[in-house]
Amino acid sequence: MALHPLAGKPAPDDMLVNVAELLRAYSTNQPDPALREQRVAFGTSGHRGSSFSTSFNEAHILAITQAICEYRAAQGIDGPLFLGMDTHALSEPAFASALEVLAAHGVAVHIDAAGEPTPTPVISHAILGHNRTGPGGKADGIVITPSHNPPTDGGFKYNPPHGGPAETAVTAWIEARANALLGGSAAGAGAAGAGGAGPLQAGTGTPEIRRLPYARALAAAHRVDFAAAYVRDLAAVVDLEAVRSAGIHLGVDPLGGASAAYWGRIASEYHLNLEVVNPKIDPTFRFMTLDWDGKIRMDCSSPYAMAGLVAHRQRFDLAFGNDADADRHGIVTRSGLMNPNHYLAVAVDYLFRQRPAWGAGAGVGKTLVSSSLIDRVAARLGRRLVEVPVGFKWFVPGLLQGSLGFAGEESAGASLLRRDGSVWSTDKDGMALCLLAAEISAKSGKDPSQLYADLIRELGEPFYERRDTKATREEKARLQALGPADLDATELAGEPIRAVLSRAPGNDAPIGGIKVVTENGWFAARPSGTEDVAKIYAESFRDRAHLQRLQDEAEALLARAFKRGAGAR
Secondary structure, eight states: OOOOTTTTSBOOGGGSOOHHHHHHHHHHOOOOTTSGGGSOOEETTEEEEETTTTSSSHHHHHHHHHHHHHHHHHHTOOSOEEEEEOSSTTHHHHHHHHHHHHHHTTOOEEEETTOOOOOHHHHHHHHHHHHHHOSSSOOEEEEEOOTTOOTTEEEEEEEOTTSSOOOHHHHHHHHHHHHHHHTSOTTSSOOTTOOOSOOOOTTTOOTTOOOOOHHHHHHHSEEEOHHHHHHHHGGGTSOHHHHHHHTOOEEEEOTTSTTHHHHHHHHHHHTOOEEESOOOOOTTOTTOBOOTTSOOOOOTTOTTTTHHHHTTGGGOSEEEEEOTTSOOEEEEETTEEOOHHHHHHHHHHHHHHHOGGGOTTOEEEEETTSOTHHHHHHHHHTOOEEEEOSSGGGGHHHHHHTSEEEEEETTTEEEEOOTTSSOOOSSOOHHHHHHHHHHHHHHHSSOHHHHHHHHHHHHOOOEEEEEEEEOOHHHHHHHHHOOGGGOOOSEETTEEOOEEEEEOTTTOOEEEEEEEEOSSEEEEEEEOSSSSEEEEEEEESSOHHHHHHHHHHHHHHHHHHHHHHHHHO
């Protein structure tokens, strides 16, 4: 898609969200459950939307939280619930709404003692810590965040007692129950146009949704210093003494997110030569540079959104940034912002040489659309590769059990085991991955970009790109259901097709699309959950011309499959 003329430039004032209007819409706009776009919908990262489009409003949060309370009761989850939020404008009112419902159900809610935003990995760390050593039942958590999404958006994620993103069966149940509470069918996730009792009036509630006044709910909450517990434990996952001893100069840009309050404490605790370039918190995110499409987006893997930090790269030995809930990482060397795939390959190559306590059985987890350079690195290391569909939830069992030493996805999200081989977090941890880059630099004497250059000299250089192409709702449904028999080709970009996958080889789960593999390249296609586009990922180990041919032939293959699918109906 075309690059916006203001990509990488500061956001003009006329693009900034009107926070007062956004918050007013949160409490006044009432969703109509007969409209698909106004129903609760859990994607790979929870429910997301905007109060302006009546897709993230008080009624949604009350219904989702009520559903979570019912799910907890049915599953016998009776320990504390750790509640966190990021710095998006909608996060604070959603936090209040959720707290009111949780308190009414007698849930022991743990919140940040200072009222600070709480990163996603900190909630995962807290859940696992309690469930490992704490008394009083199993804990779970909620993080209120739309991750890197624009300032108009809100998001809501549930993490069960395993500490990671909830499984599909869990989110499907919560989604269905929440939609039933909104006034839709009992099935909850039915087709648009299903009849119902009309939209929930959030101000008065329904007989099925219980809530307390906010002041009482807040008074009942347990206040916890989340940062202290997390920061003190970081040395268990990253060698921060090596970073301190090397004295490398580190720069950090939290991009106005929840990690802003953490980096100063990390620097102080471990005596690091670390400078926070931008400590500002502002729900308009006016300090951001615009992303590729001209939107404000706190995407630390985007060179356009990270342009502010990249401009400072010569001041530091290494710099890094996080998105709004700090579950993603962006690594900046003096060469510029690293492609997430490149850093993941370097991290895998380094970690499995430097973590002897992990043992020979610890494997490498990656999503199907991550670079095959990771496959080559794993093979050279003699490590088992576990390739799963898109979504960090697929890595949770392996991280929890220690059968995965590292797990990462192409969108700059990853986690790893503690240095002793036990579980650290089962959700993405952008802060730990940033500090890992510092450890790598300190102990190897090279920054991750230099190590990547060494890797590709030995294993071959990948040319990788994601291309979005328009797709109707019907085409997206057809793409999601595609199987190997639906493609009419034996060759791709001049090479015989070796494999056509509709299920992930690592866990046999449906990938919600298709992946086609040849000797020197591959493409994968899957529908977007929020836009009318198909996402086509492709990679070549030849050159850019071969990459473009892979992309063009992938689009043609899909177009023929869509046409046959339409004809069959």
